[in-house]
Amino acid sequence: MTVIVRFAPSPTGLLHVGNARVALINWLFAKAHGGYFMLRYDDTDQARSTEEFAEAIGADLSWLGLVWDKKAWQSKRLDQYAAAADKLKADGRLYACWETPDELDFKRKRQLARGLPPVYDRSGLHVSAADRAKYEAEGRQPHWRFKLEHKDVRWDDLTRGDSHVNCTSLSDPVLIRGDGTYLYTLPSVVDDIEFEVSHIIRGEDHVTNSAPQIQLFQALGAVPPAFAHLPLLTDISGAGLSKRLGSRSLADLREQGIEAMAVNSLLAKLGTSDAIEIRSSLDQLVDEFDIGHFSRATPKFDPNELAHLNAKLLHTLPFSQVAPRLAALGLEQADEAFWDAVKANLAGIGDAAQWWPVVAGPITPVVEDGAFLAQAAAVLPEGPWDHATWGAWTNAVKQASGRKGRELFHPLRLALTGRENGPELKLLLPLIGRDKASARLSGQIA
Numbered sequence: 388m389t390v391i392v393r394f395a396p397s398p399t400g401l402l403h404v405g406n407a408r409v410a411l412i413n414w415l416f417a418k419a420h421g422g423y424f425m426l427r428y429d430d431t432d433q434a435r436s437t438e439e440f441a442e443a444i445g446a447d448l449s450w451l452g453l454v455w456d457k458k459a460w461q462s463k464r465l466d467q468y469a470a471a472a473d474k475l476k477a478d479g480r481l482y483a484c485w486e487t488p489d490e491l492d493f494k495r496k497r498q499l500a501r502g503l504p505p506v507y508d509r510s511g512l513h514v515s516a517a518d519r520a521k522y523e524a525e526g527r528q529p530h531w532r533f534k535l536e537h538k539d540v541r542w543d544d545l546t547r548g549d550s551h552v553n554c555t556s557l558s559d560p561v562l563i564r565g566d567g568t569y570l571y572t573l574p575s576v577v578d579d580i581e582f583e584v585s586h587i588i589r590g591e592d593h594v595t596n597s598a599p600q601i602q603l604f605q606a607l608g609a610v611p612p613a614f615a616h617l618p619l620l621t622d623i624s625g626a627g628l629s630k631r632l633g634s635r636s637l638a639d640l641r642e643q644g645i646e647a648m649a650v651n652s653l654l655a656k657l658g659t660s661d662a663i664e665i666r667s668s669l670d671q672l673v674d675e676f677d678i679g680h681f682s683r684a685t686p687k688f689d690p691n692e693l694a695h696l697n698a699k700l701l702h703t704l705p706f707s708q709v710a711p712r713l714a715a716l717g718l719e720q721a722d723e724a725f726w727d728a729v730k731a732n733l734a735g736i737g738d739a740a741q742w743w744p745v746v747a748g749p750i751t752p753v754v755e756d757g758a759f760l761a762q763a764a765a766v767l768p769e770g771p772w773d774h775a776t777w778g779a780w781t782n783a784v785k786q787a788s789g790r791k792g793r794e795l796f797h798p799l800r801l802a803l804t805g806r807e808n809g810p811e812l813k814l815l816l817p818l819i820g821r822d823k824a825s826a827r828l829s830g831q832i833a
């Protein structure tokens with residue numbers, strides 16, 4: 388069987404880390420099984436969907452490296468949904484209902500007051516021709532419900548195991564609103580059939596939808612795909628994430644200097660039995676992927692954990708990979724030695740910019756003890772300088788001054804870099820060079 392999966396966001400906001408986790412797991416599942424990943428915009432809600440959000444979602448997925456094999460827009464496929472609706476009507480599985488929202492509300496309240504579950508009573512099935520004519524004359528538009536079979540629907544969920552929903556306790560779902568627009572269910576199933584989706588991997592928010600959807604697959608003459616419902620990712624406080632509220636968006640993370648592979652490394656392993664470690668490529672995550680490793684416990688997104696992974700990742704990146712990005716930060720002259728010196732001290736790649744003046748100048752040195760610095764300047768070695776220079780020089784300063792430890796090193800760092808702490812001076816010193824070092828030790832801006 389060819390594995391075909393889809394990520395189906397509504398373009399109503401920016402992707403958050405929860406959406407990204409589902410997209411990534413779909414993509415990894417497809418690639419681990421030699422299959423295909425589809426991006427499908429669930430944009431039938433024309434009022435809230437925008438082209439800008441659709442583009443931003445595509446850009447976010449591309450940034451993560453989740454290249455899609457196919458892309459579709461539900462708003463361009465309305466004819467297919469109408470054809471499916473016609474078939475369901477002809478088969479007696481889609482029926483018109485004429486209640487107004489107030490009438491439905493009243494019915495629900497009455498049922499609840501009698502201690503009954505607020506399940507739709509199917510009165511739409513028994514509307515007389517006269518009543519129908521009356522409603523039409525009043526200008527009412529019917530909404531359309533899918534007639535469920537009142538039975539238990541079971542499926543073997545790849546994450547939740549044996550799952551079932553008793554459809555007797557569900558209202559027949561509305562598939563088409565009074566204004567003729569489609570709710571999520573019908574377009575989703577029609578697309579999954581047409582695009583031959585083999586596995587639906589999505590958030591747990593869709594578990595109860597699965598039973599009516601399975602019946603809908605069958606009513607449209609198709610075999611339902613396999614399902615995996617993953618627990619929803621929450622914030623560290625346990626609060627939910629929402630695309631519409633703009634929480635934890637990928638765009639924000641990118642803005643903060645977080646690397647795509649740091650996000651992928653975290654989201655591919657969060658909520659699994661595997662250790663969370665930095666991975667430098669999606670291929671590595673594909674090799675390690677097993678959907679059976681995802682647990683049912685609610686995973687929490689911890690920004691500090693991501694920041695920590697990001698710093699670790701930067702440490703592993705070769706200069707060839709970061710050179711264009713350093714250039715984009717205005718550091719065209721930064722070379723491999725600079726990158727190797729600073730990479731361990733960056734929270735985000737943008738931080739490299741703050742270290743550039745330390746090697747290229749000018750900076751204002753911090754002079755704590757001028758006499759000591761003069762003593763140190765006097766024993767500065769002649770060039771050429773390399774990684775051994777710092778050790779040789781500080782040994783000489785130690786001999787000359789009798790200082791050691793922090794008392795020896797800290798004033799040198801303050802003078803040479805103007806900062807309390809930072810990259811290893813062994814690596815920085817040859818980049819600063821003798822002239823600038825000497826000037827800074829005497830308190831000059833250099």
Ligand SMILES: Nc1ncnc2c1ncn2[C@@H]1O[C@H](COP(=O)(O)OP(=O)(O)OP(=O)(O)O)[C@@H](O)[C@H]1O
Nearest residue numbers: 395396397405406409589590619620628629630631
């Ligand atoms: N917090 C979350 N954790 C994991 N998956 C999620 C989370 N929220 C949504 N998803 C999944 O993301 C996919 C895209 O869903 P959808 O576009 O409806 O996102 P959403 O964030 O729920 O949107 P909105 O906030 O606009 O309702 C679905 O598979 C959905 O189950």
